[in-house]
Amino acid sequence: MKLRKPLSFKYRLFAGSLVVALIPLLLCSLTMGRLFNEMLVHQTAALGEEQADELAGRLSAVLQDCEAALAQVAGEPTLQRALVDRNDDSLRKDAYLLLYEAAGEVRTQVGLSLYDVGGYLQYTTRDSGQDERLPVNWGVLRKAARAGDTQYLAQPSGTEDSRDEVCLRLARPVDSSTGMRIGYAECSITIEQMRQLFAGAFEEGATVYLLTPQGRLLCTNGVDGGAEAQVIRQAMLEGSMPEDDGLFFSRVEPASGCLLVLRRAVPLSSRAIGLMRTILLAAAVLCVILCVLISLALSRSLFSPIARLSGAMHRVRSGDLTARVPVGRRDEIGQLTEDFNTMTGRLQTYVAEQVQHQKDLNEAQIRQMQAQLNPHFLYNTLDTMKWLAKIHKLPQVAQLAGSLAGILRCSIASEQFITLRQELDLLQRYIDIQKIRFAGRFNYVLDVPDRLLDCVVPKLILQPLVENAILHGLNARDSGTVYIYAHSEGETLTIAVTDDGCGMPPEMVERINSPEPKILEGHLGLYNISCILKLYYGGAYGLRATSYADVGTTVTIRLPVRKEEAHA
Amino acid sequence: MKRMRSLALLLAAALLCVGCGGAPQSALPGVAPADCLTVYTSHPEEIYAPLIEEFEDRTGIWVQVVAGKSGELLARIDEESEQPRADIMFGGGGDSLEDYRDRFASYRSAECDAITNPAFCGTDHRWTGFSVLPLVFVYNPKLVSERDAPVGWRNLTDAKWTGRIAFASPAVSGSCYTALATIVQLYGEEFAARFARNLAGRCTDGSGDIIPLVADGTYSVGITLESTVQKAIADGAEVAYLYPEDGTSAVADGVAILKDAPHRENAEKFVDFMLGRDAQSFLCGAIRRRPVREDITIQGESKLENLNLIDYDLDWAAREKGTLVALWQREYEAGGGDGA
Numbered sequence: 001m002k003l004r005k006p007l008s009f010k011y012r013l014f015a016g017s018l019v020v021a022l023i024p025l026l027l028c029s030l031t032m033g034r035l036f037n038e039m040l041v042h043q044t045a046a047l048g049e050e051q052a053d054e055l056a057g058r059l060s061a062v063l064q065d066c067e068a069a070l071a072q073v074a075g076e077p078t079l080q081r082a083l084v085d086r087n088d089d090s091l092r093k094d095a096y097l098l099l100y101e102a103a104g105e106v107r108t109q110v111g112l113s114l115y116d117v118g119g120y121l122q123y124t125t126r127d128s129g130q131d132e133r134l135p136v137n138w139g140v141l142r143k144a145a146r147a148g149d150t151q152y153l154a155q156p157s158g159t160e161d162s163r164d165e166v167c168l169r170l171a172r173p174v175d176s177s178t179g180m181r182i183g184y185a186e187c188s189i190t191i192e193q194m195r196q197l198f199a200g201a202f203e204e205g206a207t208v209y210l211l212t213p214q215g216r217l218l219c220t221n222g223v224d225g226g227a228e229a230q231v232i233r234q235a236m237l238e239g240s241m242p243e244d245d246g247l248f249f250s251r252v253e254p255a256s257g258c259l260l261v262l263r264r265a266v267p268l269s270s271r272a273i274g275l276m277r278t279i280l281l282a283a284a285v286l287c288v289i290l291c292v293l294i295s296l297a298l299s300r301s302l303f304s305p306i307a308r309l310s311g312a313m314h315r316v317r318s319g320d321l322t323a324r325v326p327v328g329r330r331d332e333i334g335q336l337t338e339d340f341n342t343m344t345g346r347l348q349t350y351v352a353e354q355v356q357h358q359k360d361l362n363e364a365q366i367r368q369m370q371a372q373l374n375p376h377f378l379y380n381t382l383d384t385m386k387w388l389a390k391i392h393k394l395p396q397v398a399q400l401a402g403s404l405a406g407i408l409r410c411s412i413a414s415e416q417f418i419t420l421r422q423e424l425d426l427l428q429r430y431i432d433i434q435k436i437r438f439a440g441r442f443n444y445v446l447d448v449p450d451r452l453l454d455c456v457v458p459k460l461i462l463q464p465l466v467e468n469a470i471l472h473g474l475n476a477r478d479s480g481t482v483y484i485y486a487h488s489e490g491e492t493l494t495i496a497v498t499d500d501g502c503g504m505p506p507e508m509v510e511r512i513n514s515p516e517p518k519i520l521e522g523h524l525g526l527y528n529i530s531c532i533l534k535l536y537y538g539g540a541y542g543l544r545a546t547s548y549a550d551v552g553t554t555v556t557i558r559l560p561v562r563k564e565e566a567h568a
Numbered sequence: 569m570k571r572m573r574s575l576a577l578l579l580a581a582a583l584l585c586v587g588c589g590g591a592p593q594s595a596l597p598g599v600a601p602a603d604c605l606t607v608y609t610s611h612p613e614e615i616y617a618p619l620i621e622e623f624e625d626r627t628g629i630w631v632q633v634v635a636g637k638s639g640e641l642l643a644r645i646d647e648e649s650e651q652p653r654a655d656i657m658f659g660g661g662g663d664s665l666e667d668y669r670d671r672f673a674s675y676r677s678a679e680c681d682a683i684t685n686p687a688f689c690g691t692d693h694r695w696t697g698f699s700v701l702p703l704v705f706v707y708n709p710k711l712v713s714e715r716d717a718p719v720g721w722r723n724l725t726d727a728k729w730t731g732r733i734a735f736a737s738p739a740v741s742g743s744c745y746t747a748l749a750t751i752v753q754l755y756g757e758e759f760a761a762r763f764a765r766n767l768a769g770r771c772t773d774g775s776g777d778i779i780p781l782v783a784d785g786t787y788s789v790g791i792t793l794e795s796t797v798q799k800a801i802a803d804g805a806e807v808a809y810l811y812p813e814d815g816t817s818a819v820a821d822g823v824a825i826l827k828d829a830p831h832r833e834n835a836e837k838f839v840d841f842m843l844g845r846d847a848q849s850f851l852c853g854a855i856r857r858r859p860v861r862e863d864i865t866i867q868g869e870s871k872l873e874n875l876n877l878i879d880y881d882l883d884w885a886a887r888e889k890g891t892l893v894a895l896w897q898r899e900y901e902a903g904g905g906d907g908a
Contacts, residue, residue, distance in 0.1 A: 135853070137846050138622060156621055214624040214631070215599075232596065237632055239598040250596050261596065 014295035021287045029280045040267035048249040052262045054201045056251035062197060063255045065106040066170050066187040067150050072102040073185040074174045083116055083183040099123050109193055115184040141184050144171040152256040154212035163192040167218040191219040206264045213257035232261055245270055305333045309340055321348040364531050379408045396436055403429035411460055421453040427462050434470055442474050447485035455493055456562045458532050464525030465497040465555050473501030473553050493561045498554040504547035512545040533559055605631045605834040610638035610659035615855050623841050629834050642668050655829035656838050661742050662820045663882050665695040672824040679843035682861040688820040697820025698842055699857040702875055703747055704809040706797045707789040708782050718789055720814035721751055724763050731768030734778040734790030739893050741775035747791045748896055749885040750817040761899040769904030783807050795857045817880035820860055
């Protein structure tokens with residue numbers, strides 16, 4: 001438990017700093033990375049679309065030229081004648097002239113040929129020796145013969161390095177003026193010518209695939225074109241994208257139906273993205289390490305003073321109130337330490353007071369017990385004296401002994417509290433004794449309402465006051481009066497003992513009235529009463545004296561009103 | 569905790585926003601499933617490629633070719649019979665197609681009118697012959713003069729050919745099994761056993777080795793298919809061949825539509841095209857295969873009807889294959905073979 005709290009705090013601190021540091025980092029780098037990539041991809045895509053349009057446009061333009069050339073050739077009467085009559089040399093020359101003329105601008109880009117009706121080559125602008133015969137019931141001638149106009153045939157290349165092989169062919173039938181079929185005009189584009197056509201329309205790194213309408217490779221500038229074209233075709237068949245990181249742009253050439261596919265590499269290669277990821281990862285790791293260090297340092301700076309405080313608290317708990325923690329810092333922790341020190345100091349003072357309090361009480365009780373020395377012997381002796389006095393008809397002695405015995409019995413009884421009535425009864429006995437001693441030199445007036453007679457007071461609390469009044473107040477006087485009156489004011493019972501004697505010295509009055517009276521030399525009785533009242537009822541109650549020289553002294557006891565039954 | 573969750577939500581939202589930047593316009597045109605056709609073929613590429621390209625051009629159908637050995641492809645068809653992936657089996661001898669006839673759908677093409685020989689069509693037209701492959705004897709003219717060459721199957725047990733006949737194990741080679749079955753059908757098992765012993769324990773690894781080993785003199789004569797030897801001669805091999813005069817068997821390799829083919833309509837177009845005049849003419853013109861149609865004649869070749877064709881019993885041959893191969897193996901080993 002002691003260990004877990006700081007640890008969990010440490011972890012929370014760590015998690016907090018991690019969140020604050022790592023999330024913005026990740027968010028920022030991912031967002032930036034993606035945006036950057038996205039932007040590049042969009043740029044590449046736009047450029048790719050442009051280039052694909054350009055490529056398709058070039059192909060369409062050439063094919064249109066070819067169609068125009070074929071139409072011109074097919075409609076040329078000289079050529080028609082030359083197809084039928086092959087033995088006229090001048091006609092042959094004219095025919096070639098016309099053929100070259102018809103080929104016109106596309107002369108280098110395509111080969112223009114005339115086949116006779118059996119599919120045998122008659123005239124051609126390309127190097128002869130190739131395609132001397134085309135099957136009439138197969139391929140492009142069959143298509144042209146059936147459709148009666150220009151038809152296309154895309155011929156997938158069989159081998160990789162067949163540059164001079166024809167990849168795209170156009171043909172249209174040549175009919176004589178009488179409507180008889182006399183041959184075919186044919187236009188062919190070799191792989192090399194197709195590459196020339198596309199050259200320069202796309203940048204380094206891009207790959208162009210020209211595919212048949214069914215996706216077979218006609219020509220490409222790619223190195224391993226056959227296999228890649230196969231992948232593209234498979235993807236088209238499955239309706240998916242090839243599993244490579246290129247961007248693909250496709251166009252369908254409308255006249256021939258051929259598919260033109262441009263593949264551009266993605267702008268950010270997977271290696272570059274991988275590098276970015278690695279950097280991001282390294283930054284994240286660095287971030288985590290920093291977070292660990294910071295949380296460790298922070299938690300240590302917080303934890304060590306808290307541990308010191310906690311140790312001091314343990315010492316206090318096990319009773320060592322002198323435990324203090326050095327403050328040494330001005331922050332919240334310093335404040336807390338200071339508060340702890342103050343609190344412990346106050347606690348120490350309080351406990352010391354309590355101990356002193358108890359000590360005082362014990363001393364008072366001990367003194368009281370010492371005063372009770374051998375009381376039973378005294379009591380019995382007094383009783384015997386009373387009876388002896390009665391037998392020998394000495395009524396004053398009998399009364400003295402009887403009153404003294406009564407006072408003695410009360411004082412040795414175990415109960416600490418008696419009713420005011422009992423107290424006044426005891427007082428009466430004391431007065432009786434004193435009257436005999438002083439032979440009527442003083443009067444005694446009692447003024448206590450009946451309703452207060454049941455109040456409970458500590459026993460023998462009035463006797464010392466009255467004794468004080470008689471011995472000191474009325475001393476050296478011929479007559480005097482002692483007034484005792486009691487009244488209650490709310491919950492406070494006040495009993496005043498007043499004499500009209502010589503008065504008290506002012507330092508005495510001051511001492512009695514001070515909140516913590518010192519022991520009064522020769523006035524142990526007053527001091528004891530003051531102590532007893534304060535111990536029983538607290539600081540709000542006690543003795544109060546007022547005295548005027550040659551007028552008299554009043555000593556007042558203040559104590560709470562308590563009825564007998566309530567106290568029992 | 570709550571704060572954490574909202575933070576995570578924020579993060580996810582941000583990433584989503586970034587992710588929604590829009591995929592680049594990179595696309596390839598798709599192909600409608602109705603325009604597809606999947607063909608399993610055991611033909612070599614130089615045969616199937618021009619035919620299929622022409623078929624694609626004529627019909628606009630995208631053909632997906634899976635090339636392989638006929639045995640493997642048929643086993644695959646058998647495996648996939650629950651849900652066929654292919655539409656067409658193109659290639660494979662008639663006897664092996666007949667073996668798997670339950671996997672094929674019956675289809676009688678209109679072109680079948682030109683194919684009269686019942687041996688070239690499967691039961692219920694579950695497959696139809698595509699090209700005819702008669703068995704021939706090939707010999708090395710430097711070692712064997714035209715006069716000395718074996719003129720018929722009956723000569724193959726002659727002592728002068730002991731150990732000189734190039735023949736592959738019928739367990740491995742389909743054409744050699746056809747030859748073995750032909751021998752049994754003509755002269756019985758006893759004669760076939762003698763023939764096996766006469767190999768003297770020598771045989772080639774596969775039927776593809778027969779012509780090269782005859783051409784280089786390792787063997788004097790061999791038994792092979794007409795189209796194979798014709799192609800070898802066209803490629804410059806110095807061998808000669810003859811048709812056995814006591815009859816030869818001609819098994820057709822066929823084309824068949826799979827049962828529950830996913831593209832039945834396209835598959836029928838494919839069969840029609842392959843049996844049609846154009847494809848069959850192309851077959852004998854450019855590829856030098858003997859067409860199955862009788863209305864096409866090859867220049868400079870003996871007509872199919874002029875060959876002494878025996879009535880080769882496909883059904884019986886397929887049924888007895890295990891027995892006959894075991895017989896051959898036994899006798900071949902008795903003749904000194906090591907079982908290779």
